[in-house]
Each structure stands twice: as structure tokens, then as C-alpha cells.
Amino acid sequence: MWFNKSHWSLEWAFAGFFMNYSLGAISHLVIQDGNGASAVICIILLFITYIQSKKVRDSSNFLAQFGKTKYIYKENKA
Numbered sequence: 001m002w003f004n005k006s007h008w009s010l011e012w013a014f015a016g017f018f019m020n021y022s023l024g025a026i027s028h029l030v031i032q033d034g035n036g037a038s039a040v041i042c043i044i045l046l047f048i049t050y051i052q053s054k055k056v057r058d059s060s061n062f063l064a065q066f067g068k069t070k071y072i073y074k075e076n077k078a
Contacts, residue, residue, distance in 0.1 A: 007057070010053070014046065014049075014050050018043065018046060021042045021046060022039075024036075024042075
């Protein structure tokens with residue numbers, strides 16, 4: 001997730017975290033120990049992170065273009 005090499009692997013990482021947190025919240029609710037709030041908070045933070053990640057990866061966004069060259073200059077030797 002830190003290096004963002006592949007869009008596919010990033011989406012699966014977010015899906016894995018969501019499944020982990022949601023199943024953790026469900027298991028805490030089933031055994032009624034009262035500790036499910038932390039998993040719900042993690043799910044909310046995961047959604048916020050996912051939405052922000054989508055905004056940054058948007059090609060029309062300034063942050064997505066940061067550090068990329070705008071023009072590639074090629075000399076025509078004719």
C-alpha cells in the first residue's frame with residue numbers, strides 16, 4: 001500500500017482490511033464482550049483512507065500529477 005505499484009493490488013489490500021475489520025466487529029458482537037467499537041472505528045478510518053486514496057489517484061488531480069513530467073521533448077532530425 002505504501003508504494004502503490006499496482007491499482008489491482010491496492011484494491012485487494014483495501015478489501016482484505018475491510019473483511020478483517022468487519023469480521024472482527026461481527027465476532028465481537030456475537031460473543032458480546034463489548035470490544036467491537038474499535039473494529040467499527042477502524043472500518044470508518046478505512047473508508048476515509050480509501051476515499052482519499054481514490055482522490056489522490058485521480059488523473060485530473062494536482063497531487064496525481066506531482067513529480068511527473070508534463071512534456072516529453074523529442075528532437076526531429078530530418
